[in-house]
Each structure stands twice: as structure tokens, then as C-alpha cells.
Amino acid sequence: MRRADTGWIESDLFQRDFKDIDAIEPMAGPRDLTENDLVIVVMGPTGAGKSSLIQTVTKDSKGYDAGEVGHTLHSTTSRVSGVRIKFLSDRFSVVLVDTPGFDDTSRSDLEILNTIADWFKAIPDEGKVSGIAYLHRISDPRMTSTVVKNFDMFQKLCGKDFFKKVVLVTTMWPNEGNSDPLELISRERDLLDNYWRPMLLKGSTSFQFRNTEGSAWDIFNHLLRIQPVDKLAHLVKIQQELVNEKKTVPATQAGKRLHNIMQNVVVNQARVIEQLKVELVKSAGQDQSVINALLQELSQLGQEREKARKEVAELDSSLMSSVKKALKVTTSHIPGVPALLTSPVTSPTRK
Numbered sequence: 001m002r003r004a005d006t007g008w009i010e011s012d013l014f015q016r017d018f019k020d021i022d023a024i025e026p027m028a029g030p031r032d033l034t035e036n037d038l039v040i041v042v043m044g045p046t047g048a049g050k051s052s053l054i055q056t057v058t059k060d061s062k063g064y065d066a067g068e069v070g071h072t073l074h075s076t077t078s079r080v081s082g083v084r085i086k087f088l089s090d091r092f093s094v095v096l097v098d099t100p101g102f103d104d105t106s107r108s109d110l111e112i113l114n115t116i117a118d119w120f121k122a123i124p125d126e127g128k129v130s131g132i133a134y135l136h137r138i139s140d141p142r143m144t145s146t147v148v149k150n151f152d153m154f155q156k157l158c159g160k161d162f163f164k165k166v167v168l169v170t171t172m173w174p175n176e177g178n179s180d181p182l183e184l185i186s187r188e189r190d191l192l193d194n195y196w197r198p199m200l201l202k203g204s205t206s207f208q209f210r211n212t213e214g215s216a217w218d219i220f221n222h223l224l225r226i227q228p229v230d231k232l233a234h235l236v237k238i239q240q241e242l243v244n245e246k247k248t249v250p251a252t253q254a255g256k257r258l259h260n261i262m263q264n265v266v267v268n269q270a271r272v273i274e275q276l277k278v279e280l281v282k283s284a285g286q287d288q289s290v291i292n293a294l295l296q297e298l299s300q301l302g303q304e305r306e307k308a309r310k311e312v313a314e315l316d317s318s319l320m321s322s323v324k325k326a327l328k329v330t331t332s333h334i335p336g337v338p339a340l341l342t343s344p345v346t347s348p349t350r351k
Contacts, residue, residue: 015221018213020088024058027082027095030119033127037084039095040223044135045150046101049171053135053209054096056216058083078104080119094220102153103146109153109258110249110311116157117249121242128234131165131223132158135209136191138184139172143195149261151195156254159237164203165226167219168196171209250315259315262308269305273298 016038033039042050082097099116102109123129134154140147158166170188174180192206200206207219235243241252249255276298283291 015224016085016087016090016092016094018057018085018217018220020090021058021085022088022090023086025084025086027084027097030080030122030127031124033095033124035126035128036092037095037127038092038130038224039082039097039123039128040130040220041097041099041132042135043099043132043154044101044169045137045147046103048101048135048137049209049211050098050101050135052211053133053169053171053216053219054083054098056211056213057096057220058085078107079115094224096220102150108307108311109149109262110314113153113157113254113258114249117238117242117252117254120236120239123239129165129236129239130227130234131167132162132236133167133169133219133223135169135171137172138170138187138208140187152257152261153254155199156252156257157236157238159240159253160202162236163199165223166199166204167222168199168204168206169209169219170206171211173208173210175211255315259312262312262315265308266305266312269301269308273301273305276301 027033042053044050078100080097080099082095085094085096087093097119099119100107100112102112104112120129134151136147136151168191170191173184188208192200196204196206205222207215207222209215209219238252238254241247242249250259276294280291280294280298283294
């Protein structure tokens with residue numbers, strides 16, 4: 001056993017032999033966690049392989065109910081869900097947690113952030129997050145705005161102090177026995193040298209998930225090997241903000257980042273919409289299919305802009321409520337101020 005960094009202990013003590021799984025059971029929720037649970041949260045965009053990574057470890061194990069657990073963990077995860085893995089002759093269990101990505105077409109990003117934040121906030125004092133695995137498809141030809149948004153939100157939610165307990169995992173590699181295309185190797189190098197570099201410099205580690213049990217075991221056991229000395233080191237940033245600092249979700253670093261992202265979406269979409277309107281005017285008299293395509297794109301962009309605008313308004317409203325609440329507490333002893341904070345704002349009357 002040795003100290004890995006200030007505040008961390010690196011030891012093989014908590015590694016687990018996933019061949020010795022005794023039973024697997026669905027988790028009722030974070031309040032079901034105990035001091036004997038080693039919790040690993042799996043995050044990333046929709047379709048990155050979060051559920052597949054977890055099922056690779058559990059699918060052939062004794063006590064695995066494909067119907068029950070498979071329903072708990074599915075590829076279109078819309079809520080936070082998890083499974084507890086119990087081992088033979090071992091008091092410690094490993095809990096693997098699946099989370100939704102910030103790219104759900106049926107739910108807003110704010111709803112998803114609230115869902116994830118509520119789960120972390122509800123973890124009891126005896127519960128501990130042993131690590132987080134963030135997944136990225138190596139098959140993606142480029143870093144789309146959606147992928148960048150997911151990664152930005154993840155970093156803010158996690159916090160730099162927790163990067164030591166994060167593994168960055170590439171998925172969707174070719175099957176074993178097939179050589180890796182140079183294009184995929186180049187993409188991985190770009191991730192390591194650019195997008196992931198700040199986290200790697202802060203202690204995060206990169207892994208490849210090859211859709212095999214061995215590669216999944218390596219990922220989870222790496223996280224289990226490094227345990228914090230201080231209990232506070234178990235807390236991700238959003239836990240600290242919600243539980244210790246009593247912030248609301250919009251006031252957290254992740255909430256503020258989402259606000260900035262949505263504001264940029266509103267501005268950019270407005271500019272693109274104006275450009276499309278100009279193109280639509282120019283296309284008058286052209287083939288109807290061209291006009292229909294422009295109209296369809298214009299309609300879609302309008303819907304996306306309206307969705308983003310509503311999220312910004314909701315974040316603004318929630319943040320303002322938090323500010324007023326804080327001001328009421330700190331100025332409660334000043335006559336007239338609490339009433340002023342709750343009174344509606346009116347425009348001055350012109351004489």
C-alpha cells in the first residue's frame with residue numbers, strides 16, 4: 001500500500017476478481033448504499049456504450065437476471081440506475097451506476113442535469129463514490145457540439161479535485177483479432193493530446209474498452225485500487241456544492257456551464273435562422289424540393305432555439321430565486337429589505 005498523491009491511498013486491497021461474483025441485484029436508489037459499497041459511476045453521451053460496459057461484467061454471472069437487471073440498465077437510459085455486485089466471501093460489494101447523457105431528444109439538458117444532481121445529492125453519508133468512468137465512441141469521426149457539451153458538463157459536474165478518480169474510456173473499437181485502422185489510432189491520439197489532456201495532467205487515466213470482460217475488469221479495478229484518505233475526497237464537485245454549500249443546481253458550476261452553453265445556442269441558432277431566411281428568398285422559383293429542405297431545416301432550427309431559450313429562462317429564474325433567498329437570509333436584520341426583495345419590480349412613472 002502506498003500514498004498515490006496527497007489525500008489518496010493506492011492499494012490492491014480493493015481490487016475485485018469479477019470471476020468470483022456471487023450475486024447481482026438491482027439498486028433501489030442512492031439511499032440504498034452502505035459503507036460496504038464501492039460505487040463506480042459510468043457517464044458519457046447516449047450510445048457511448050455505458051450499459052454495454054456494465055453488462056459485459058455482469059451478463060454471465062451467477063444470480064444475473066437478464067430480464068430484471070437488463071431492464072434496469074438499457075441503452076437508452078433516461079434515469080440514473082445501478083446494480084450491486086456481491087462477491088464470494090467478501091463483505092465489500094461493487095455498485096455500477098448507469099447515467100443518462102446530455103443529448104436526450106425527449107428531455108431537456110436541465111432535466112437531465114437535475115436527475116444526475118439529485119442522485120449524487122441523495123447519497124448518504126456512509127455512501128462513497130470510488131470513481132467515475134467517462135465513455136467516448138472512438139467511431140465518431142469528429143468532436144461534435146453534442147459530444148463537446150457532454151464532456152464540458154461532465155468536467156464541471158466532476159470537479160478538478162476528483163479527476164484523479166476518473167478514467168477516460170474509448171469504446172466501439174474493432175473486435176479482437178482485427179487490426180485497428182490508422183484513422184482510429186489517430187483519433188485516440190488527438191483525444192489524448194488535446195481534448196483529454198487537461199484531465200490527464202490532473203491525474204485521470206485513459207483506457208480502451210474492447211467489448212471484452214478483461215478490458216472491463218481493468219477499467220473498474222483501476223478505479224477501485226485508488227481510495228481517498230479523506231472522506232471529503234469521495235465527493236464530486238456537484239455533491240460538495242449541493243450538500244455542503246447548499247447551492248441549487250443552476251448555481252453549481254455545472255448549472256452555470258449549461259447556462260452559458262444554452263445562451264450560445266440561442267445566439268448561434270438565431271444567426272443561422274437569419275441566413276436560412278435569406279437563402280429561402282433567393283431560392284424562390286427554384287425546385288420545390290430545395291425550398292422544402294430549407295423550410296424543414298428552418299423549422300427544426302426554430303424548435304431547437306426555442307427549447308434552448310426556455311432552458312436559459314428556467315435557469316435564470318432558478319438562479320434569481322436562489323440569490324433572493326440568500327439575500328433575505330443575510331439582510332433579514334435590516335428593516336425593510338426583506339419586503340423589498342419580495343415586492344415586484346415596477347417601471348418608473350414618467351411625469
